[in-house]
Amino acid sequence: MLGCVRRWFLTIIIVGITPVAAFAEDWGMGASNAKIPPSSTFQAVSTPAHEINTVAFFVISITGVIFLIVAGLLTYSIVRFRTRAGDDGREPPQVYGSNPIEFAWTTVPVLISFVLFLITARVIYVVQARPQPPDALSVRVIGHQWWWEFRYPGLGIVTANELHVPVSELASPTPTFLDLESADVAHSFWVPRLAGKTDVIPNKKNTMWIDPHVPGTYLGQCAEFCGTEHAMMLLRVVVESRADFDNWVATQKQPPRVDPAVARGRQVFQSTACVNCHAVQGTGADGRFGPDLTHLMARETIGSGVAMNTRDHLRIWVADPNVMKPGALMPAMGLDNQDLDALVDYLVTLR
Ligand code: HEC
Numbered sequence: 001m002l003g004c005v006r007r008w009f010l011t012i013i014i015v016g017i018t019p020v021a022a023f024a025e026d027w028g029m030g031a032s033n034a035k036i037p038p039s040s041t042f043q044a045v046s047t048p049a050h051e052i053n054t055v056a057f058f059v060i061s062i063t064g065v066i067f068l069i070v071a072g073l074l075t076y077s078i079v080r081f082r083t084r085a086g087d088d089g090r091e092p093p094q095v096y097g098s099n100p101i102e103f104a105w106t107t108v109p110v111l112i113s114f115v116l117f118l119i120t121a122r123v124i125y126v127v128q129a130r131p132q133p134p135d136a137l138s139v140r141v142i143g144h145q146w147w148w149e150f151r152y153p154g155l156g157i158v159t160a161n162e163l164h165v166p167v168s169e170l171a172s173p174t175p176t177f178l179d180l181e182s183a184d185v186a187h188s189f190w191v192p193r194l195a196g197k198t199d200v201i202p203n204k205k206n207t208m209w210i211d212p213h214v215p216g217t218y219l220g221q222c223a224e225f226c227g228t229e230h231a232m233m234l235l236r237v238v239v240e241s242r243a244d245f246d247n248w249v250a251t252q253k254q255p256p257r258v259d260p261a262v263a264r265g266r267q268v269f270q271s272t273a274c275v276n277c278h279a280v281q282g283t284g285a286d287g288r289f290g291p292d293l294t295h296l297m298a299r300e301t302i303g304s305g306v307a308m309n310t311r312d313h314l315r316i317w318v319a320d321p322n323v324m325k326p327g328a329l330m331p332a333m334g335l336d337n338q339d340l341d342a343l344v345d346y347l348v349t350l351r
Pocket residue numbers: 145146147160161229269272273274275276277278289290291293296299301302303304314317318325328329330331333343347
């Protein structure tokens with residue numbers, strides 16, 4: 001018996017450790033994410049998340065009280081009415097059909113459920129019915145297997161995986177409204193500190209909004225299983241002061257610098273299938289299947305948060321994305337080392 005328990009215990013520990021060991025290489029993400037506060041739903045910094053938090057606490061309090069009452073009565077009964085020496089072994093009196101008791105335990109739960117329903121409905125209304133003010137920032141979010149595309153129609157900006165939005169002061173709110181679409185399968189957009197989850201569904205446009213009150217970086221992820229790399233479909237929302245945001249917009253709107261020193265790398269890029277899947281403004285590369293690379297180096301991470309965006313990581317990624325993100329829908333292009341180096345030299349100039 002004891003041996004069996006020990007074997008099970010060991011199996012659970014080994015099964016638990018194996019995935020951790022397999023993904024020990026974190027490409028600098030651990031250190032980077034350690035600097036960002038955890039993405040807890042209990043640390044809301046945006047109105048929809050605050051509202052959800054309020055309902056959550058309300059439901060937890062009510063159900064907590066119910067739990068304490070039921071568990072208390074149960075414990076009391078177990079202790080008070082346990083078998084004692086000298087019991088005569090007869091059944092206690094059985095009570096059937098007491099109208100007051102039946103009435104009480106039907107109406108009380110119905111009333112509780114009704115209150116919870118009303119509170120929840122109010123929050124759904126508050127969050128979903130907010131109309132989009134004409135001056136609100138509007139962003140199209142497109143879910144892809146396994147990365148996020150962000151398009152700012154009013155600004156002509158296209159980027160990936162890291163959404164930049166201005167901070168929304170309580171005095172002068174500047175909310176951001178998101179139109180969610182999918183290029184392939186169902187995904188779900190979730191940044192716990194900013195808002196609830198919203199499904200991202202093919203052939204359907206869902207909407208949501210955020211109004212982050214505190215500048216900072218907020219982590220999120222796809223919350224609907226969408227295939228092999230679902231767990232690595234991460235995202236960041238960078239909330240900036242108005243001035244920083246305007247700066248970011250200005251850089252994003254500029255065409256990439258043409259650096260003659262990396263002409264060879266640019267040539268490799270333009271003559272390889274890269275251009276079928278990626279866009280870089282001003283090069284004729286206009287692919288839509290992968291992230292827009294025009295301002296690649298303005299992003300902190302690559303591969304939807306799989307690695308920090310450094311020269312070394314880019315080289316590993318372009319040589320074979322599967323090393324970092326097994327199953328990623330970008331093929332290894334089989335470039336020789338010289339072409340690869342020239343190409344990466346070119347990529348790191350895309351600011
Ligand atoms: C068949 C289409 C396809 C081709 C060809 C392709 N890519 Fe990609 N690429 C993708 C996809 C899809 C992603 C996103 C992968 C993910 O994050 O899961 C990607 C991601 C990237 C990224 C990371 C971007 C980011 O912000 O995360 C870089 C850099 C990149 N590709 C460069 C290249 C280069 C250079 C070439 C040519 C040698 C190339 N790609 C060829 C589809 C392609």
